[in-house]
Amino acid sequence: QVQLVQSGAEVRKPGASVKVSCKASGYTFTTYSLTWVRQAPGQGLEWMGWISGYNGHTNYAQKLQGRVTMTIDTATSTAYMELRSLRSDDTALYYCARRQMGATIPSNWFDSWGQGTLVTVSS
Amino acid sequence: DIQMTQSPSSLSATVGDRVTITCQASQDINNYLNWYQQKPGKAPKVLIYDASSLERGVPSRFSGSGSGTDFTLTISSLQPEDIATYYCQQYDSLPITFGQGTRLDIK
Numbered sequence: 001q002v003q004l005v006q007s008g009a010e011v012r013k014p015g016a017s018v019k020v021s022c023k024a025s026g027y028t029f030t031t032y033s034l035t036w037v038r039q040a041p042g043q044g045l046e047w048m049g050w051i052s053g054y055n056g057h058t059n060y061a062q063k064l065q066g067r068v069t070m071t072i073d074t075a076t077s078t079a080y081m082e083l084r085s086l087r088s089d090d091t092a093l094y095y096c097a098r099r100q101m102g103a104t105i106p107s108n109w110f111d112s113w114g115q116g117t118l119v120t121v122s123s
Numbered sequence: 124d125i126q127m128t129q130s131p132s133s134l135s136a137t138v139g140d141r142v143t144i145t146c147q148a149s150q151d152i153n154n155y156l157n158w159y160q161q162k163p164g165k166a167p168k169v170l171i172y173d174a175s176s177l178e179r180g181v182p183s184r185f186s187g188s189g190s191g192t193d194f195t196l197t198i199s200s201l202q203p204e205d206i207a208t209y210y211c212q213q214y215d216s217l218p219i220t221f222g223q224g225t226r227l228d229i230k
Contacts, residue, residue: 035219037167045159045167045210047219061218095166107173108214109157113166 002026004034004096004114011120012086019082020117022096029077030054033099035110036070036081038092046092050099051079086121093118125149125213129222135230142198144225146189146211154190155215161224162207170209171196203229 007021022034035050049060051070058070069082079096094117097110126149136142146156154174159167169178171187174194184199198205206229211222 044224045161045212045221047221059217063218097166100172102173102176106155106214109169109172109178109212110159110167111169111178113168116166 002098002112004098004112006094006096006114006117009118009120011122013123014087014121016086016121017082017084018086018119019080020094020096020119022079022081022114024053024077024079024098027098029072030074032101034070034072034079035097035099037095037097037110039095039116040089040092043092048081048094053079083119086119088121091119091121124218125152125216125220127211127213127220127222129209129211129225131225132223133226133228135228136201137230138201138203140201142201142205142227144196144209144227146194146196146222148192148194148213148215150215151191152213152215155213156187156189156194157212157214158185158187158196159210159212159221160205160207161210167210201227201229 003025005023010018030053033050033052036048051058067084071080096114098112100111101108128147156174158171161167170181170185175187186197188195208224208226
């Protein structure tokens, strides 16, 4: 079965960087894109961007451009999300999810999710 | 960015009730809409994709409808395990955006 296993919780000071990993199993990694979604405490869901598991092509949310980098390692079926210049409002639970494509363009949805990685930014 | 507005923000219902949650997009998004359920302490789970298609394994009491700017998620007979927050999500254009969520609990 499809599994996405994320790295553990992180604590960082403002201005630092964090890199979260998402290891995929149970499917062919290069066939799907992976997306990153974050959720601040008690808040809703915010899309951060996605990355192709085939060629590493990315689309990022405009508000994070310049601070976020998503990468993949196809040898280990792992995706990474690095966020730099952290601020207190980056404190959130970060999820990776697999992007399922429908039969007709542009149908797509997020069909399998990791367990989430809590990133806390505090001085 | 396309704004997604859900209503109500929260609701209480009785087991067996028919429950309806609405989602309105700030512009026409065709049927490019998905619904997710998030239980406390858990990752979201897709229920409905393409506005009205039921994800495999999701109980048939869940259904979705709508097109353009107005969409509905319906639970035909509320069960105790449906306690969760529900989110709509559009994929008509980037950035992907979610509604603010509807918290559902049992009366």
